[in-house]
Amino acid sequence: MLLDHRPTQTAIRTDLGAIFVSLELSRSVWLITSLSPGAGEKMSKHSVRAGDVAGLLARLADLRQKARARTGQIFPIITVQEAGLDGFWIHRVLEAEGIESYVVDPASIATSRRRRRAKTDKIDGEALVRALLAYKRGEPQVCAIVRAPTPDEEDRRRVTRERKTLTAERIQHINRIKGLLFAQGITDYEPGRRDRRTKLDELTTGDGRPLPKHLKAQISRELDRLELVLEHLKAVEAQRDDLLVPASPEAAGQPRPAVLLMALKGVGPEFAGILWSEGLFRSFANRRQVAAYAGLAPTPWRSGSIDREQGVSKAGNPRLRTTMIQLAWLWLRHQPGSALSRWFHERVERHGRRVRKTAITALARKLLVAFWKYATAGVVIEGATMTA
Numbered sequence: 001m002l003l004d005h006r007p008t009q010t011a012i013r014t015d016l017g018a019i020f021v022s023l024e025l026s027r028s029v030w031l032i033t034s035l036s037p038g039a040g041e042k043m044s045k046h047s048v049r050a051g052d053v054a055g056l057l058a059r060l061a062d063l064r065q066k067a068r069a070r071t072g073q074i075f076p077i078i079t080v081q082e083a084g085l086d087g088f089w090i091h092r093v094l095e096a097e098g099i100e101s102y103v104v105d106p107a108s109i110a111t112s113r114r115r116r117r118a119k120t121d122k123i124d125g126e127a128l129v130r131a132l133l134a135y136k137r138g139e140p141q142v143c144a145i146v147r148a149p150t151p152d153e154e155d156r157r158r159v160t161r162e163r164k165t166l167t168a169e170r171i172q173h174i175n176r177i178k179g180l181l182f183a184q185g186i187t188d189y190e191p192g193r194r195d196r197r198t199k200l201d202e203l204t205t206g207d208g209r210p211l212p213k214h215l216k217a218q219i220s221r222e223l224d225r226l227e228l229v230l231e232h233l234k235a236v237e238a239q240r241d242d243l244l245v246p247a248s249p250e251a252a253g254q255p256r257p258a259v260l261l262m263a264l265k266g267v268g269p270e271f272a273g274i275l276w277s278e279g280l281f282r283s284f285a286n287r288r289q290v291a292a293y294a295g296l297a298p299t300p301w302r303s304g305s306i307d308r309e310q311g312v313s314k315a316g317n318p319r320l321r322t323t324m325i326q327l328a329w330l331w332l333r334h335q336p337g338s339a340l341s342r343w344f345h346e347r348v349e350r351h352g353r354r355v356r357k358t359a360i361t362a363l364a365r366k367l368l369v370a371f372w373k374y375a376t377a378g379v380v381i382e383g384a385t386m387t388a
Helices: 053-071 089-096 121-136 151-182 196-202 213-244 257-262 269-280 287-293 318-334 339-351 353-377
Strands: 019-025 029-035 044-049 077-082 100-104 298-303 306-312
Touching (some): 019 121, 029 053, 029 121, 044 053, 053 077, 053 089, 077 121, 089 100, 100 121, 213 257, 213 269, 257 269, 257 353, 269 318, 269 353, 287 353, 318 339, 318 353
Parallel strands (some): 019 077, 077 100
Antiparallel strands (some): 019 029, 029 044
């Protein structure tokens, strides 16, 4: 029997103990969606100009006053926002004002699986409020709450991330210079060497001519930019080393995780700095959380007679995940006698070289868990060699 009308939607609970607010943030407008005690099932919506913190706090205070006028009680305010370009500064402002604030992973909010679905700030704001209600009701799996880093933890990441940016710029300048010279038949010039200026004056084209005047001037300007990048790289690496080494003899009694990691053969200051600033500074309850944070957790597809693996989730920190893949290959070279390296080689010998990429990803996951246990609990990695 067909129904000629829509079924009645499930009502939202109105016996609320707090004012639930979602913040839909954009570059121009902040949309405030709220569900207040005594206001029934309808959610109210207000907007303030983006960046207007005073207007946001005034609107939240107004919501509290209206709820008090309706019920005669003062209710706390609980807010939720999606993690995004705005970072965590709004979250910190709200917490400083005594407001309970949450930051949620936007990819964890359940959405319609229709091929073409409606997408508006109003719909997203209401979905965030419903997710917040379910989370506070005791359903932790309804969404993934992001743990906001402290300002110091957030600032510490800048060093390794800036170095990665500068390294990419250095490669761009070197490749650009080599490309310009290759068109003239010159293939043996290395812009990264210290004698780059002297060698540039000695260059001749493939047909025996001196470098054209304008080409040489362009390459000289490229070398100026390259040398500036190299100078910045030295400064950033000095900052990184200062962060890794304890600043005082008292702090040296309790080595930082990065210092412990550098004691392992094959783990240098750059890898140790990334592992520490991007992941190991956090507290994890178990190894599954460690792997999930790096996006190295497996994603099985099991339904009926189908049972297969889709690969790693890639839903975590991409910098940490990339670093662990690189470090896994280096671990095989520098730690061939470790239990993890033996596990990798045995798996490849048993299944063939076609599983090398899959096995190296699994090794990266195992290695990250081993680093976490070693840096936080002192669990020694079996068979690992320490530096002299």
